[in-house]
Amino acid sequence: MSIKYHNGQFHLQTKRVSYIFSVYRGLYLTHLYWGARLEHGVDLTYLPEEFIFSRANAFHVPLDSENRVFLSDLKLEFSVVGGGDYRVPAFHARYGDGSTVSEFAYGGYQIYRGKKKLRGLPATYAENAAEAQTLEVTLRDALTGLKAVLCYSVFEEYDVITRNIRYENAGAGEIALLSAQSACVDFYGKEYNLLHLRGDWARERYPEVLSVGRGIVTIDSKRGMSGHAHNPFIALTAKNADENSGEVYGFSLVYSGNFSMSAEGDSCGGTRVTAGLNPFGFDWPLAPGDVFQTPEVVMVHSGEGIGGMSRVYHRMYRERLCRGKYRDAPRPMVINNWEGTGFDFDEKKLLDIAKVGAEIGLELFVLDDGWFGARGGDTCSLGDWHVNSAKLPNGLRGVADAVNGMGMKFGLWFEPEMVSPDSLLYRAHPDWCVFAEGRKRTENRYQLVLDLSREEVCEYIIGAVSEVLRSANIEYVKWDCNRNLTETADQTQPHKYMLGLYRVLETLAERFPNVLFEGCGGGGGRFDPGMLYYMPQTWTSDNTNPIARLKIQHGTSVVYPPITMAAHIGSIDTGRDCRNAFMDVCARVAMAGNFGFEMDLTRLSAAERRQAAEIAARYKHLRQTVQFGDFYRLESPFDGGAAWEFVSADGKQAVLFTYQTQTALNGESRRVFLKGLSPSASYRCNGKVYSGAALARAGIGIALEAYEYAGEVMVFEKIESEFEKN
Numbered sequence: 001m002s003i004k005y006h007n008g009q010f011h012l013q014t015k016r017v018s019y020i021f022s023v024y025r026g027l028y029l030t031h032l033y034w035g036a037r038l039e040h041g042v043d044l045t046y047l048p049e050e051f052i053f054s055r056a057n058a059f060h061v062p063l064d065s066e067n068r069v070f071l072s073d074l075k076l077e078f079s080v081v082g083g084g085d086y087r088v089p090a091f092h093a094r095y096g097d098g099s100t101v102s103e104f105a106y107g108g109y110q111i112y113r114g115k116k117k118l119r120g121l122p123a124t125y126a127e128n129a130a131e132a133q134t135l136e137v138t139l140r141d142a143l144t145g146l147k148a149v150l151c152y153s154v155f156e157e158y159d160v161i162t163r164n165i166r167y168e169n170a171g172a173g174e175i176a177l178l179s180a181q182s183a184c185v186d187f188y189g190k191e192y193n194l195l196h197l198r199g200d201w202a203r204e205r206y207p208e209v210l211s212v213g214r215g216i217v218t219i220d221s222k223r224g225m226s227g228h229a230h231n232p233f234i235a236l237t238a239k240n241a242d243e244n245s246g247e248v249y250g251f252s253l254v255y256s257g258n259f260s261m262s263a264e265g266d267s268c269g270g271t272r273v274t275a276g277l278n279p280f281g282f283d284w285p286l287a288p289g290d291v292f293q294t295p296e297v298v299m300v301h302s303g304e305g306i307g308g309m310s311r312v313y314h315r316m317y318r319e320r321l322c323r324g325k326y327r328d329a330p331r332p333m334v335i336n337n338w339e340g341t342g343f344d345f346d347e348k349k350l351l352d353i354a355k356v357g358a359e360i361g362l363e364l365f366v367l368d369d370g371w372f373g374a375r376g377g378d379t380c381s382l383g384d385w386h387v388n389s390a391k392l393p394n395g396l397r398g399v400a401d402a403v404n405g406m407g408m409k410f411g412l413w414f415e416p417e418m419v420s421p422d423s424l425l426y427r428a429h430p431d432w433c434v435f436a437e438g439r440k441r442t443e444n445r446y447q448l449v450l451d452l453s454r455e456e457v458c459e460y461i462i463g464a465v466s467e468v469l470r471s472a473n474i475e476y477v478k479w480d481c482n483r484n485l486t487e488t489a490d491q492t493q494p495h496k497y498m499l500g501l502y503r504v505l506e507t508l509a510e511r512f513p514n515v516l517f518e519g520c521g522g523g524g525g526r527f528d529p530g531m532l533y534y535m536p537q538t539w540t541s542d543n544t545n546p547i548a549r550l551k552i553q554h555g556t557s558v559v560y561p562p563i564t565m566a567a568h569i570g571s572i573d574t575g576r577d578c579r580n581a582f583m584d585v586c587a588r589v590a591m592a593g594n595f596g597f598e599m600d601l602t603r604l605s606a607a608e609r610r611q612a613a614e615i616a617a618r619y620k621h622l623r624q625t626v627q628f629g630d631f632y633r634l635e636s637p638f639d640g641g642a643a644w645e646f647v648s649a650d651g652k653q654a655v656l657f658t659y660q661t662q663t664a665l666n667g668e669s670r671r672v673f674l675k676g677l678s679p680s681a682s683y684r685c686n687g688k689v690y691s692g693a694a695l696a697r698a699g700i701g702i703a704l705e706a707y708e709y710a711g712e713v714m715v716f717e718k719i720e721s722e723f724e725k726n
């Protein structure tokens with residue numbers, strides 16, 4: 001049993017982690033511990049009363065008549081406005097009389113096997129009831145009848161605990177939710193850093209470490225989408241934690257819209273983390289009988305630094321967030337025409353590119369933007385999902401059949417959430433976009449966003465996309481989204497938009513189980529766990545420059561598994577053999593993810609085609625390890641050089657990618673220490689035999705070249721000993 005209740009204390013236990021809290025004075029849920037596993041039976045209920053200080057009880061609220069315990073010192077699992085807790089609240093509401101004060105008290109719990117689906121929202125899942133256990137603790141506000149149900153699911157084998165809160169209006173009055181967070185965790189101690197992933201278009205998800213100190217550090221999005229600037233992820237890290245060691249506490253929100261995650265260092269020596277929907281501009285009516293479900297936060301503790309945390313997220317998201325036919329299947333190697341042709345193509349051009357792709361050994365041809373309506377550039381036709389027969393006289397079926405005839409799958413780009421003002425759809429339904437009455441409709445990339453909070457708009461999208469998918473043998477969809485919300489009609493619209501989008505995606509994923517969906521947000525602007533639930537891979541960034549990509553993929557891998565990162569060799573200055581070295585580094589970066597090409601392959605010289613074919617064959621040999629193995633960041637591209645290692649799930653193959661990011665004429669030597677190998681085994685690489693222990697402890701030297709794009713792919717194959725075979 002991974003969840004135990006004893007004497008007012010809840011103990012959630014995974015293979016390596018314990019999370020413990022208790023009921024305090026029948027009112028509060030107090031956080032006691034989150035860290036390395038403790039045995040069941042340990043009693044930590046003494047902790048809240050350990051902190052006996054002399055506090056000014058005019059400014060700190062005492063919880064007993066002897067002024068021994070103060071609310072400010074209490075570590076809470078749920079926090080509200082009122083009662084004297086001035087830290088960031090997990091919950092804030094306005095009641096019928098205008099008051100925003102709440103007063104919740106403990107109201108019981110239940111524990112059950114498995115994990116329920118979250119209504120209308122993406123979430124991690126258990127494949128059978130034995131895989132997870134769930135605890136639901138109910139808190140009640142007696143005056144209004146509002147219930148907050150705190151849900152904790154424990155994935156023992158995965159070392160993961162998830163949280164969400166369900167708000168149920170069991171009273172008789174209207175309630176407006178102003179802040180409905182998914183989780184609140186109060187840490188003992190104040191010496192924490194906050195790790196998050198910052199960015200912008202073409203430089204998504206760079207890791208950044210901020211000191212929490214005695215302020216509030218908030219990472220958020222108010223864009224209606226998770227966005228390029230901030231990712232719905234933070235980790236609180238001990239000051240001495242690094243890639244390989246130290247305590248790290250990750251919070252990853254399974255949501256793709258407006259979010260907020262904050263850490264607050266308080267004046268009494270604690271640190272509070274809250275995570276959930278962004279309270280900014282949030283005002284959600286909850287009528288009697290209504291239920292509001294918050295998104296899920298996936299929480300990971302690692303005693304093995306940031307790398308340890310990443311590997312837990314990778315496995316969890318690969319196996320228990322992503323779904324469908326492609327979850328466990330090697331992902332096809334892509335050739336996408338976007339960087340090669342832009343909007344300027346016809347059927348012949350596409351098939352010429354596809355033909356070279358097939359010769360090289362690629363497996364999926366993707367037709368990107370520009371195949372529909374009158375689209376010859378980005379100024380028109382979004383919403384008109386009918387093939388442009390001037391460009392493609394034989395329709396999509398003509399292209400798909402020809403591509404299939406070459407032995408490749410055929411895939412297609414859509415941007416279904418958008419409408420161009422210059423489109424048939426907009427002319428027919430000018431009120432179907434997101435807009436605020438009387439305000440200008442701000443255009444971005446000449447487009448507006450369809451209002452997915454409306455049922456009929458969602459139905460239109462489902463119908464239009466389904467019709468196209470049925471019109472030809474389309475086995476892959478790239479689902480793009482090239483702008484954010486600007487003017488919203490009211491404060492419920494952004495969340496309703498997300499619920500609408502999730503419904504559309506769920507319907508399409510169910511209706512087309514053989515289609516591989518890939519998310520995209522103008523590059524990597526919506527690379528989040530919510531999207532991965534429906535689409536098991538995402539276009540990582542529009543920036544395919546390999547040195548820039550190293551940083552983007554490195555940062556993305558802090559949370560997201562490499563199999564989810566679409567990584568293509570982008571358009572390079574093809575046709576000149578002197579660029580071979582450049583193709584080589586592009587390949588090494590792309591091969592460390594979900595691999596493909598994104599260029600006009602017809603422009604490759606004969607030598608480059610041979611090189612491209614060798615690269616594709618090499619990736620095929622490594623694909624299982626890269627896509628399903630354990631990932632180790634040995635060196636960071638932010639520190640000059642980069643080295644990444646993958647170890648296959650069966651431990652039989654390890655792949656080391658090294659990259660030189662700066663010129664190193666007369667440079668300093670580099671040595672890397674491999675991880676995840678068996679110390680007693682031997683490994684063969686490039687004709688040499690190495691001991692696992694030596695690779696881990698003595699390491700290997702990385703060849704230094706003058707050229708900044710230099711590097712290697714080293715494949716270590718385990719030599720099975722007689723002993724191991726038996």
Ligand code: DGJ
Nearest residue numbers: 338368369480522523542
């Ligand atoms: C943005 C995407 O990130 C690109 O890959 C490409 O699909 C363009 N949109 C097409 O408009």
